[in-house]
Amino acid sequence: MRIGAIFGRLLVAGAVATAVFALAAASGILPTAVTQSQRTERRDRGHHRPDGPEMSEIAELLRKEGFSKPSSLEREHGKIEVEATGPDGRRYEILIDPKTGRILEKEEED
Amino acid sequence: MLADSAGALPRRGSRVKVWSARVRILHWLLTLGLIMSYATADEAMRVHFWVGHGILALILLRALMGLYGSDQVRFETFVPTSGEFLEYFRDLLKGRARRYLGHDPAGGAMIATLLTTLLLTVASGLLTHRVPALEDSMGEVHEVLATLTLVLVIVHVLGVSVSSLLQGENLISGMIFGWKTDHSEPATSSPSKPTSRA
Numbered sequence: 174m175r176i177g178a179i180f181g182r183l184l185v186a187g188a189v190a191t192a193v194f195a196l197a198a199a200s201g202i203l204p205t206a207v208t209q210s211q212r213t214e215r216r217d218r219g220h221h222r223p224d225g226p227e228m229s230e231i232a233e234l235l236r237k238e239g240f241s242k243p244s245s246l247e248r249e250h251g252k253i254e255v256e257a258t259g260p261d262g263r264r265y266e267i268l269i270d271p272k273t274g275r276i277l278e279k280e281e282e283d
Numbered sequence: 284m285l286a287d288s289a290g291a292l293p294r295r296g297s298r299v300k301v302w303s304a305r306v307r308i309l310h311w312l313l314t315l316g317l318i319m320s321y322a323t324a325d326e327a328m329r330v331h332f333w334v335g336h337g338i339l340a341l342i343l344l345r346a347l348m349g350l351y352g353s354d355q356v357r358f359e360t361f362v363p364t365s366g367e368f369l370e371y372f373r374d375l376l377k378g379r380a381r382r383y384l385g386h387d388p389a390g391g392a393m394i395a396t397l398l399t400t401l402l403l404t405v406a407s408g409l410l411t412h413r414v415p416a417l418e419d420s421m422g423e424v425h426e427v428l429a430t431l432t433l434v435l436v437i438v439h440v441l442g443v444s445v446s447s448l449l450q451g452e453n454l455i456s457g458m459i460f461g462w463k464t465d466h467s468e469p470a471t472s473s474p475s476k477p478t479s480r481a
Contacts, residue, residue: 177362180395181350184358184402188343191406195336198413 234274302461306356313341339405361391368392393439404428
């Protein structure tokens with residue numbers, strides 16, 4: 174078989190497999206995949222909703238405490254963990270209670 | 284082999300229809316799709332996402348044409364082995380590469396490479412978008428592949444431009460209007476014998 178024919182078969186197989194995945198994901202069959210509407214919802218909720226404050230609110234809270242450049246927002250056991258630069262210019266890992274909006278813990282990053 | 288295989292066998296030097304409307308429309312839709320996907324990356328993800336699906340459909344169409352289409356678009360008529368590919372470049376350097384009415388081996392290799400990286404780019408983009416667990420890792424892969432595709436497109440355009448100059452024929456207009464000049468020897472000469480180019 175000429176190389177072009179082999180290439181053609183592989184390309185068709187790959188394209189069909191990708192198309193099948195695309196259709197399956199779009200129809201919501203795949204448990205691991207998110208559909209477009211779910212994704213839009215997730216983005217609208219700021220990825221960390223439904224029961225927590227958004228990044229902008231966290232940033233405001235941290236700014237009042239003298240912290241800047243928050244990043245790596247994560248939810249852990251009902252608390253919010255975020256990294257930010259402290260008044261001393263060092264990076265801190267900060268634990269926030271999402272219900273009260275209070276800083277529970279701050280720990281310098283190593 | 285990789286002969287000048289136009290459907291009709293016209294006189295030497297006459298104008299022949301090389302690219303069907305189907306293959307030309309597909310080529311320029313793909314070009315449009317690529318421009319749109321680079322323009323919408325990080326900007327309008329919804330559009331980017333659906334343009335990606337469109338590109339996938341075009342790749343699938345081209346792949347099927349490459350297996351079942353006419354001689355001019357079938358992969359086995361123009362995708363070169365590494366030996367044929369290298370030989371073409373050796374001939375090119377010596378200035379005696381023959382003309383091809385369809386894709387020459389360099390063009391054939393580029394088409395195969397571009398279609399492959401395009402498919403991988405679409406597949407990685409799809410995974411990035413659809414599977415949150417893979418968002419970061421596949422996102423990186425997607426970006427690298429998209430950049431690679433862009434580099435290949437630039438090489439493709441350069442290659443076509445250089446070939447156009449060497450052959451004294453505007454290959455780009457060939458892909459727009461479908462016509463090329465047939466310089467092949469009359470049917471009496473052996474078709475497998477390379478025709479020297481002045």
